Amino acid sequence: MTLLRARGLSLRFKTIRALDDVAVDLWPGEVLAIVGESGSGKTTLLNVLSGRIAPDAGTVWYTDPEGEEHDVHAMPAPALRTLHRSDWGFVHQDPRQNLRMNVSAGGNVGERLMARGARHYGNIRAEAIDWLTQVEIDANRVDDLPRTFSGGMLQRLQIARTLVTHPRLVFMDEPTGGLDVSVQARLLDLIRTLVARLGIAAVLVTHDIAVARLLAHRIAVMQRGRVVETGLTDQVLDDPQHAYTQLLVSSVLQA
């Protein structure tokens, strides 16, 4: 049973076809990378899949833990919000978009727990500290404001805040974008381990093929709003069939 299923997604911004008849399937515990260059429509696809933007045509179905299918864009707003705060997570490229910058690290991580009904301060704090440790943030920083954190730490804090409710599905938009290379490596390693250990399914948008190779089981290559090729990550990257995929793969510099 697929976790997320989309068919016939189309979306135009004035004259630009941001999405052109896109289909996506995602199974539980699977990481799907959506790669493409600027303007390929990959971020738009992510936003449509997560219910943040409505498509002009097409449907996105989500299967909940009870096995029931829901049309994501037909769900009432409160239901979609609850979904985003429990079963789903969204990791933004800019962690500041998903963090309260004037609330301590512990408060940021604990918020989703409290939104779910957690009422014991000690337990909330302990779980927040546990998650900070899991994302390799020193537990002593639990009461510090995110203003004092580096870019990499902010991103890890965002990840902790997102994963604290054990979502089954996480959407990630260029999670390592804009970070220094060494910081990226650490973050990728963290994402890789957490996703594997927690059995999280993920849709990961990235322009960096190396990130896709490292993190994803499957990959979808987008060009001008269409998915031109999709399949097993190492197969698509090592034996690209479509002309655009071949161009993309051959353009990557080897260190």
Place this chain on the structure above:
Amino acid sequence: MTEGYNFAYLDEQTKRMIRRALLKAVAIPGHQVPFGSREMPLPYGWGTGGIQVTASILGSADVLKVIDQGADDTTNAVSIRRFFAKTAGVATTTHTADATVIQTRHRIPEKTLRDDQIIVYQVPQPEPLFRLESSRVETRRMHGLADYGLMHVKLYEDVARFGQISISYDYPVLVNQRYLMSPSPIPAFDNPKMDRMPALQLFGAGREKRIYAIPPWTEVRSLDFDDHPFRAINAPEPCGLCGATDSYLDEVITDDHGGRLFVCSDTDHCAERRSAGHIGKDGFAEAAE
């Protein structure tokens, strides 16, 4: 009696509009209902919301009590009481037990109210999330979706920073397990009185143009943590005049040598205790009037 005024000052259409808003408010406990606040013969910030609510529910047989920070005898309380005496001709009283409608600014009387009484609160700022979120559009959405993470986080931060929740008045409450509500700037000490109160509680904010309500016997829970439960805090002394240990006290500076006196904020309560013979350490027997 009432020369040149409609009963209780407001015209009947306005009263009907306000009563409709009140019905909506009672039907959705804790939810803020917008209403068309009228120009009243006193400026915003002086209780126009409370006055409009009182004016809309008053009947000729009602007995009205008005208190301001617990006292019947401050300027504002006296003025508002006189206003209704003049425009509605209703009987007024300072005794909580005798009143059918009690308009209050920033306190709940010590005496437990009955199910045949109505208490009307004057509210300056009806939005409990006011200081945390400046966008009204955003706070409306949060109430609509019961998304109160911002408030939970504030309480968490308080405990993390101060070891306890630092709110001493206008302490946020959750009404009927659904809406986050500002109880108006009553001291946190008064919050427990709101929980399952037998009387009907109505709240009017004139400047902000909002009305809300808590029907009788409704659950009102002050937000807290299981391991940092809500505590009603009071001054650590009994009332100097009547010796009461369980009423909310005002601190009065008596001289410029640091002398101070703690007295019941609720003047009716204190007077009642004194005439029943309770004398505090700073008190004296009531002189015959």
Place this chain on the structure above:
Amino acid sequence: MTTMLRTEGLAKTFTLHLRGGMQLPVLSGIDLTVSASECVVLSGPSGAGKSTLMRSLYGNYRAEAGKIWVRHHGETIDIAAAEPRIVLAVRRETLGYVSQFLRVVPRVSTLDIVADELITRGVPQDEARERAGALLLRLNIPRRLHAIPPATFSGGEQQRVNLARGFIAAHPILLLDEPTASLDADNRAVVIAMVNEAKARGTAIVAICHDAEVRDAIADRLFPLSPTREAA
């Protein structure tokens, strides 16, 4: 003997769109059968398609035509047509691959790279790390290197880490691409022993091996390939 791996009419042609759609046929009509406890060595000159065949068997290259039957948990699955998650399941539990080059994940220690293969199969962490350490020692990777990521290792050391990772999970089918290419005589002997132990366990092995000595020691059969031509 149980057939573990069998191809039927396997064909592979590369289309180079960046070269104006130039076509490179490499494999055509390959029918290969490998049984349990058998080691088949692909032979033929460079460019004959040995690596291409190996990668196709693993699902790393997409087959143009034909079938690749793999015995997975008692069932026979055609991985040329299978969904990606099925291929991943087959790779996890049945089909192992030791490539020529070690593609490293940054920051992960040598020990963890090898131990992870067991941990993802449910082996408890302590036991996994112990077994990983033992295998690395057997392949002459000293303990002081176990905590270091292998990016800075020599070619031979990297190859041995690769071998440890490939052998430790005891897949029923193993694909070995030049397993001894960068190794000295001692380590070649270790690898030969490991291959024979695997065969004794019932493992079916397909290997590419230029070293004649090693080839003679492990091969039960040769499968010759010739450039852009059918197999003999």
